[in-house]
Amino acid sequence: MSLLTGNNIRMRPVEIEDLDILYQWENDAKNWVESNHLNPISRFYLEQYILNADNNIYTDKQLRLMIDNHAGITVGIIDLFDFDPHHRRAALGIIIGPEHQRKGYASEAIELIIEYAQSTLELKQLYCGIGSDNQRSLNLFQKKGFKITGTRKDWRIYQNRWHDEHFLQLLF
Numbered sequence: 309m310s311l312l313t314g315n316n317i318r319m320r321p322v323e324i325e326d327l328d329i330l331y332q333w334e335n336d337a338k339n340w341v342e343s344n345h346l347n348p349i350s351r352f353y354l355e356q357y358i359l360n361a362d363n364n365i366y367t368d369k370q371l372r373l374m375i376d377n378h379a380g381i382t383v384g385i386i387d388l389f390d391f392d393p394h395h396r397r398a399a400l401g402i403i404i405g406p407e408h409q410r411k412g413y414a415s416e417a418i419e420l421i422i423e424y425a426q427s428t429l430e431l432k433q434l435y436c437g438i439g440s441d442n443q444r445s446l447n448l449f450q451k452k453g454f455k456i457t458g459t460r461k462d463w464r465i466y467q468n469r470w471h472d473e474h475f476l477q478l479l480f
Contacts, residue, residue: 311428317413319421324359326382327355330354331351371388371389373387375417383404383408383411384402384405384413384414385402385403388400400435400436421434422452436476439473449476454476456475457477459475
C-alpha cells in the first residue's frame with residue numbers, strides 16, 4: 309500500500325482537472341470561517357496556482373493534496389501549510405465536500421497525513437486552529453491525538469459575533 313493510499317482513499321497532487329471543484333470549494337463562504345478567507349478566489353488565480361506550484365513542500369512551504377475515494381471521486385482537499393522545516397512543524401487543514409462528509413474520509417486522510425508528516429517529512433508537530441463552536445472538527449482532531457493547547461479569545465468574527473478559536477497540536 310502506498311503511503312498516501314488508505315483503505316478507502318488515496319491522496320494525490322492537484323491537477324488542472326481539479327480546477328472546477330477547487331473553485332467551488334474555495335468560494336463556498338461556509339469554508340471561509342475556518343480557512344480565514346474573506347473574499348472569493350478567481351478561477352484565474354486558482355489556475356495559476358495549479359500551473360505554477362512546484363508541488364514541493366520545501367519550496368512552496370505548502371503541500372495541497374486532493375482526496376479521492378476508491379471510485380475515483382474527489383471528496384476533499386488536505387493541506388499542510390506554514391511549513392517550517394527548521395522547527396519541523398506544519399499547519400494542517402482539510403475540507404471534505406458536503407455530500408461526502410460523515411463517511412470516514414477526513415479521518416483516514418488525517419491518519420495518512422500524520423504518517424507522512426512523521427515518516428517522510430520527519431516533523432516534530434502538526435497544528436491547527438479550529439473554531440470553539442466547531443464541535444465536529446474538534447472531536448475529529450482530538451480523536452487523532454491533537455490536544456487543545458490554547459484558546460484565542462474573540463479571534464474570529466462571523467455572523468456579526470466574535471468567536472473563540474482553539475489552537476490544537478499533535479506532538480510526535
